[in-house]
Structure formats: structure tokens, C-alpha cells
Amino acid sequence: MTGHAGAGTVRDVTSSETELVRVLDQDGRFAPSPAAEQYLPLIEAISDAELEQFYRDMVVIRAIDTQATNLQRQGQLALWPPSRGQEAAQVGSGRAARTQDTIFPSYREHAVTRIRGVDPVDIIKLMRGVSHGGWDPTDPKNGNTRLYTLVLGSQVLHAAGYAMGLSFDGRSGIGDLDRDEAVVVYYGDGASSQGDVHEAMVFAASYQAPVVFFLQNNHWAISVPVTTQSRVPLVQRSAGYGIPSIRVDGNDVLASYAVSRVALDEARSGQGPRAIEAVTYRLGAHTTSDDPTKYRHTDEEDIWALRDPIVRMRTFLEGRGAAASFFDDVDAEGADAAEDLRARTVELGPPPVSRMFDHVYSDPHPLIEEQKAWQAKYEASFEGGQA
Amino acid sequence: MTLETMPLSKAMNAGLRKAMENDPKVILMGEDIGKLGGVFRVTEHLQRDFGEKRVLDTPLAESGIVGTAIGLAMTGFRPVIEIQFDGFVFPAFDQITTQLAKLTNRHEGRLSLPIVIRIPYGGHIGAVEHHQESPEAYFTHTPGLRVVSPSTPNDAYWMIQEAIASNDPVIFMEPKSRYWPKGEVELEASSAPLHASRVVRTGTDVTLVGHGAMVTTLLQAAALAEAEGTSCEVVDVRSLSPVDYEPILDSVRKTGHMVYAQEAQGFTSLGSEIAATVMERAFYALEAPVLRVSGYDTPFPPAKLEGLYLPDADRILEAVDRSLAY
Numbered sequence: 001m002t003g004h005a006g007a008g009t010v011r012d013v014t015s016s017e018t019e020l021v022r023v024l025d026q027d028g029r030f031a032p033s034p035a036a037e038q039y040l041p042l043i044e045a046i047s048d049a050e051l052e053q054f055y056r057d058m059v060v061i062r063a064i065d066t067q068a069t070n071l072q073r074q075g076q077l078a079l080w081p082p083s084r085g086q087e088a089a090q091v092g093s094g095r096a097a098r099t100q101d102t103i104f105p106s107y108r109e110h111a112v113t114r115i116r117g118v119d120p121v122d123i124i125k126l127m128r129g130v131s132h133g134g135w136d137p138t139d140p141k142n143g144n145t146r147l148y149t150l151v152l153g154s155q156v157l158h159a160a161g162y163a164m165g166l167s168f169d170g171r172s173g174i175g176d177l178d179r180d181e182a183v184v185v186y187y188g189d190g191a192s193s194q195g196d197v198h199e200a201m202v203f204a205a206s207y208q209a210p211v212v213f214f215l216q217n218n219h220w221a222i223s224v225p226v227t228t229q230s231r232v233p234l235v236q237r238s239a240g241y242g243i244p245s246i247r248v249d250g251n252d253v254l255a256s257y258a259v260s261r262v263a264l265d266e267a268r269s270g271q272g273p274r275a276i277e278a279v280t281y282r283l284g285a286h287t288t289s290d291d292p293t294k295y296r297h298t299d300e301e302d303i304w305a306l307r308d309p310i311v312r313m314r315t316f317l318e319g320r321g322a323a324a325s326f327f328d329d330v331d332a333e334g335a336d337a338a339e340d341l342r343a344r345t346v347e348l349g350p351p352p353v354s355r356m357f358d359h360v361y362s363d364p365h366p367l368i369e370e371q372k373a374w375q376a377k378y379e380a381s382f383e384g385g386q387a
Numbered sequence: 388m389t390l391e392t393m394p395l396s397k398a399m400n401a402g403l404r405k406a407m408e409n410d411p412k413v414i415l416m417g418e419d420i421g422k423l424g425g426v427f428r429v430t431e432h433l434q435r436d437f438g439e440k441r442v443l444d445t446p447l448a449e450s451g452i453v454g455t456a457i458g459l460a461m462t463g464f465r466p467v468i469e470i471q472f473d474g475f476v477f478p479a480f481d482q483i484t485t486q487l488a489k490l491t492n493r494h495e496g497r498l499s500l501p502i503v504i505r506i507p508y509g510g511h512i513g514a515v516e517h518h519q520e521s522p523e524a525y526f527t528h529t530p531g532l533r534v535v536s537p538s539t540p541n542d543a544y545w546m547i548q549e550a551i552a553s554n555d556p557v558i559f560m561e562p563k564s565r566y567w568p569k570g571e572v573e574l575e576a577s578s579a580p581l582h583a584s585r586v587v588r589t590g591t592d593v594t595l596v597g598h599g600a601m602v603t604t605l606l607q608a609a610a611l612a613e614a615e616g617t618s619c620e621v622v623d624v625r626s627l628s629p630v631d632y633e634p635i636l637d638s639v640r641k642t643g644h645m646v647y648a649q650e651a652q653g654f655t656s657l658g659s660e661i662a663a664t665v666m667e668r669a670f671y672a673l674e675a676p677v678l679r680v681s682g683y684d685t686p687f688p689p690a691k692l693e694g695l696y697l698p699d700a701d702r703i704l705e706a707v708d709r710s711l712a713y
Contacts, residue, residue: 132493146461147493154486157451161458168414168440169462196482199451206446359496360530362554366582367629 020279021259022249026307028315035247039258046254048320054095054253055317056330058087058310061111063334064120067341068110068127072288076345077127083110085251085283088309089216091115092256093278096264097184098177102144104159104185106152108216112186116143120337121344123148130348131355152187153194156213159185160200163209163273172210173270182268183211184260190221192237193229201241201273208272212263213238215275216250218282223295238275250278251309254316281307353379389574396566398540399429399505401574402547403467407437410465413551415442416452417469417505426471427507427566449479456502457486465501467551473508474517480525487556488531499554503547508536509600509650510697511564513690520687521651523598526558527628527660534627535581536560538602540570542579542625549581560627562600582626584634590620593707594638596661597648598624601698605648608703617707627657635661636669643674644710648698653681675713678706 019035023043032040065083072080083090090111097103103116114120122135126148137146149155163183166172171181191197192215204211217234219226230237239245244266248259256278263274281304285292292301314327357372393401407413415430421444424431434442445452449470456466470476476483483504490500510519526534533555537543543561550557579585587602588609595605602623609619620638624630639645645665647658662677680698688696 131495132489133495133497136497137494138497149486151481151485154454154482157454157482158458158461158486160451161455162461163458164455165459165462165464168459168464171462195478196450196454199446199448199454202446202448203451203455355495359492359494361533362491362496362499365533365555365629 020247020249021255022252023254023258024252024312024316026312028312028319030316036255036258039255039262042258042261043254046257050095051317051320052322052326054091054257055310055313056333057091057095057111057115058253058313059330060334060337061087061091061114062310063338064114064341065110067338068120068124069284069288071124071342071345072127077124077288078129079127079287079289081108081287082282082284083108085304085308086216086218086280087111088253088313089250089256089278089280092253092258093184093214093260093276096257096260098182098264098268099143100179100181101264101268102146102162102181102183104146104155104162104183105148106155106186106188106191107148107150108188109148109186113145116145118142118145120341121348124341124345125348128345128348130351152191153196156185156187156191156197156200157203159183159211160204160209163204163211163267164207167207167209172268175269177265177268180268181210182264183209184214184264185211186214186216188215188221189217189219189226189229189234190224192234193221198237201238201243201275204273205241205243208270210267210270211273212260212267213243213273213275214260215277217277217279220282220286220292220296222286222290225296233277235275235277238277243273243275245275245277247277247279250280251307251312253309253313280309283308390571391574392569392571393540394567394569395537395540395543395561396427396429398544398570398572399547399561400431400433401572402544403430403433404436406467406548406551407433407441410551412463413465413467414440414459415467415469416445416456417443418445418447418452418471420444420469425469427563429505429561429566430469449475450482453479453482453487453502453504457482457490457500460500460502461498465551467503468505470504470506472518473506473520473522476504476506476522483526483532483556483558484529488529491555492531500556501551501554503550503553503557503559505547505559505561507561507563507566509562509564510687510693511600513693515690516687519690519693521599521649521682523558523560523627524651524656527657528655532556532558532628533582534558534560535625536562536599536627537625538562538565538599538623541572544572544574545577546581546625549577553581560599564600565603579625582629582631584622584624584626584631586620586634586638587623588619588621590618590642592618592642593644593646593710594620594622594635594642595646595648595703595707596622596624596635598627598657599650601648601650604698604700605703608700608707611700612704612707617711619707624657624661630661630664632664632668635665639665639669640672643672644707645673645677646680646703646706646710647677648680648703650682650697652684653679654684656681675710678710680706
């Protein structure tokens, strides 16, 4: 697989020159790579119900993602960053995290956030201009999922600091897998060039913080290919900070689950940070404001379409004898979720004006109070009288 | 009253120590603040007495310090960060303005970030480039931050404790040229809340207003003016955001003249903001426009020129004369 034709003689950094953990091959056959050997006991212990859940997660989020993309095209959202193609990396890692873990997403982790309990409509609030946040990370129903971060890489430092706090507070490394906490932070190949990502690795390594750096290498930072971002496989960067790092086929949900589960459990047990590069592909646009036809070739997209993580998992499940009715049920569930998303999106009205003033500070602030009162008085002056 | 005489740097140290004793969630982060005690020795012996988990000698990365402090605050800590010098804060500027200042708003009030960022600032120490700047206006311009600057050891002792107790991020500007002169510290009770400005010398003819190290220069100017028969009132702003305007306005209503002095360059500065507000709110009391005396709108010059760049008592008195001549 070559990158953009313009990459010229730049070495292809997405090839398998670094050992890749893969369990399902492109055609959905169970064909573990040599690097996957150590994960096989864990993978073989996954129940049929869990396997079906992985598939269901991927299909439903793709239906929601497609609906949200359509909603943006119809003028209902300011923006939508599609997750199409990256479902396996997200579902595998999202299902690998334990209940007590904390998730720091970037802004494309729609599958992860949904698995943790965040209502997709809460993401819509952010993308519709109703809220800058959308959900309450401290509400237990949201599964310790922090807010989306739109400035690339900033959240990686927050995650490292959060993990340092877990360590300082004795909430990690005690020796109880069901209570020891860990952090997983998501970022991409583009963000991997940000200084904050590198500083986060320095801090995490220095303090041996229980954090897993989960890099989704989707090959494109908007229009710039990963070959421009790095002369070496990205997995080597985290390794350079002394962080044990693994490369996984991010379109293989089973492999993504296994490496994430092991990395998180190692981190939570006091062994320090871990890093995962999940090699995947952004099948859609960067966001709805983007036009991939200007910078990448359809033959590349066609090749990656053949590696679609949902098709691969379906083939695998069919091979294990899953009934046709199961797939029909899952499709119906996706369609229902998409319809529900549409119905609730169009009902979302603007936030109250007080939202602008009320949470700039936690403690009272005279200037904000003064401006809030002035704004209310000014707006009231238009009611029933001349401006 | 329990009075103790000490320099501002020791008062900071005592205030930090008290805050750490009172709240086990208070931790210090910064470059060389542990064994060395910071380049100005403000944190001297604190790592020895509170341990390496409460006084962190961090890697040399300002954005990393602020960004990880945000994560630590999310788990319940109250980090107090030392930026080594004023000109070194800019690698952290994105984390401060884009994340720290906005996260409470982004969370719609569900997250407080009680983080203090201490920045030794200002000139008069003869140092090399990036070591004598006054970057306060970048932070006063940013919603979500509070910005304060003590000018005396007593204020340093109390304001650092009040800043740590605040549930909002506080940028704590320490006038580094004032680290060494001694002053009395009242150890029993604070004399003013964090966000109060204060009249530090009474007078009747002209109101002199400023913050940080410039308060000392204003007092020198007032003493010189008195010898020439002009009575100056001096107001220490103390809180740069929010600004407590009433003591300033009360003084201007009495004198009808005001001069603002600051080390920072004047264009879009704190002095500009306060001058504009005073003119809006006390227009009829003024007998002359509010005048500003500032650093020139140039990069801070090489140290051998700093005496010409930084406002001194003479430049303040020149403005006093201009004001009175209206």
C-alpha cells in the first residue's frame, strides 16, 4: 500500500515493517500474525455474546455517524467529523477499558463515547452550536468520559496529568484489576506532531503514570498524508520515550480489543504508560467541511474499503455460524438509532442566554455579573417599546 | 498582631508553606523548584519538608506543566505552578488560554480548575532577553482567568494563600525586583481580600495608580512631588482582573487628576483599560485626561538600556506636571 503519489521516494511508513498485531485477516479469516500469538488466550476467552456486541457497536455507530453526516449536509449541524472506517479501533479499545477507567477522547471517538454511555445527541449539541461541551463527565452514566477537545493534542497532556493524579492518590497500582484505575487517551496521526503529545509522553514516562496513548493512524491529517508527518512508523515515537508500544491492525476489532486490554491492565497495575498505534483509515472526509477528492486518490480509498472493519467482522461471525436474523436485527437497531438521533437533533433549540455568562468562572466575578445584568436590561428594552 | 519582617520571596515561601499545611491537595509544580528551591528560592525547603509528591521538579516543558496540572486538578489536586521567568510562559500560552481558561465554561460549571500559575515578572534585575518582561495583559484579556500582583511582602503572603483558595485559575504575577527588599508581614489576619485595590498613600492633588513593582516607584514619585508642594494619592491595583474600581474612582473624584504607571508596554495594556474605564465613570470629576506612563512599545531592551525603558519617578512626575497643567 503506497501513500499519496506525491510522496515520491518517501518510505512507506504504514507497511508491516514493524510487527503488526492482527487476528482477522482482510477476508475475515482467523489468521493470527506472529505478533498476535501472545494475545490468543485473551481472544479465545471472548464470549459469543461479546463478539456479537463488538459487531453491533460498529454497525450502530456507523448508522449514527452516517445520519449525523447527513444532518450536517441538510444544514442541521455546523460540522461533523465522521468516524467511518475507524470503528474497529474504537470499539475494540472502548470495550477493553474497564468501568473505573477514564477516557480522554479527541473529537472523532463517537464509538468509544457511546460505549461508555454518552448519548450521541450530546455530541450533536457540540456540533450544532448548542454547547461547547455537551455532557457531564462527572455523571456516572457517562462512564468517566471527558469532553471532546477540538484543539489537537491538548487532551493528551490532560490525560497524562490525570493519570499522575491517580498514581499520587493511590487509585492505581494497588494490585486489584477491578479497582485500579487507568486512563486511555485518543489522538491521531496528525496530532502526533503536536508538541503537547510529545510533552505528555515525557511526563507520563517520568512519573510512570497509568495512561495508554491510543493513536488512531487514519493516514490523513486533513490533506497531509502520514508519510509527511513522520519518517518512521509512529509507534517508534512513543517507544523513543521509553514507553512500551504496540502496533495493531486498527481495522481488526479483536486485535484492537486484545492489545488495549493488555496495555490498560499493565498500566493500571503500576507498570507505567503504554502506547498503541492502531493502523486504520478514514474512509470519509476529515469533517463535513473537507473535500478528500482534492488530495487523495480513489484507488487508495477503494483498497481500504476492502478492509472495512465491519465487513471483516461480519464475515468472521458468519463463519462461526451467526444467523442471518442476527445481522438483520443489528441493521434494524442501527436504523432505529439513526432515526432517533435525527428526531432529537432537530428538536434541539438554542441554549439559554445565561449560559454565556454563568460558567465563565466558578466563583462570583463582578465584571461578568455586571455585563449579564446589562445584557438583560438591554434586551428587555426592546420589549413593547422602541429600540 | 504578630508582625515579622521578611523579604517578599520569603513571604511567598511562608504563604505557600501555610497553604500546603492547610490543604494536603495543594501541590507545587515547576522547573528546579525542589532541591534548588527555584531560581529565586521562593520554594526553598518545601520539597524537603513536604516530599517529592507534593513539590514536583517537573521536566522542562511549560505546556506540559500546565497541561498536566489541568489533569491533576481534574482528579482533585490544587496545583501551584512556578513559571521560571516571565518570558518562559509562552510555550504554555495555548494550554493557559485555550484549555485552562475555558474548561469551566466548556463544562458548563461542572468542573472547577483551582490552579495558580506564579510568574516572576518585570525588569530592574539587569537580566538577558526573555527575563524582564511584563506579560500580564495577555492574561487580563482572557476570560476565565483571574490575575493578581502583590507589591509588598504582606500582600505576597496573604494573596498567594487566597489565590490557592480560589476555585478559579489565578495568574499570580510576582514583581521580581521586589523579591529582596524587606517589609512587615502580619501573620494573623489578611488586611484585604484578593480582588481589592488599595490606597497606599493619601493625597489631594493627583491620583497615581499602578501595580506590582511600579507601586514602589509611584511612592518615590509621590515623595518627590510632596517636596515640590504637590500632594499625590497612590493606589495599588493589586487585582489586575477583575479590577476593583471604587478606590480608584473615589480618589479621582477627589483629585480630578490621574496618572497610571506600568512597566509593560502601553498599547492595549492594563493601564489603557483602567484609564478608559475611569474616563467613562468619572468624566465630570476629571480636570485632565488620564495619562499613562509605560514601557515603550518595543521589545524589552538589552539590560544596559532598561533604565531608559522602565518608567521611573522622573517620568511619572513629568506626567503629573502635564496633568496639572491642563
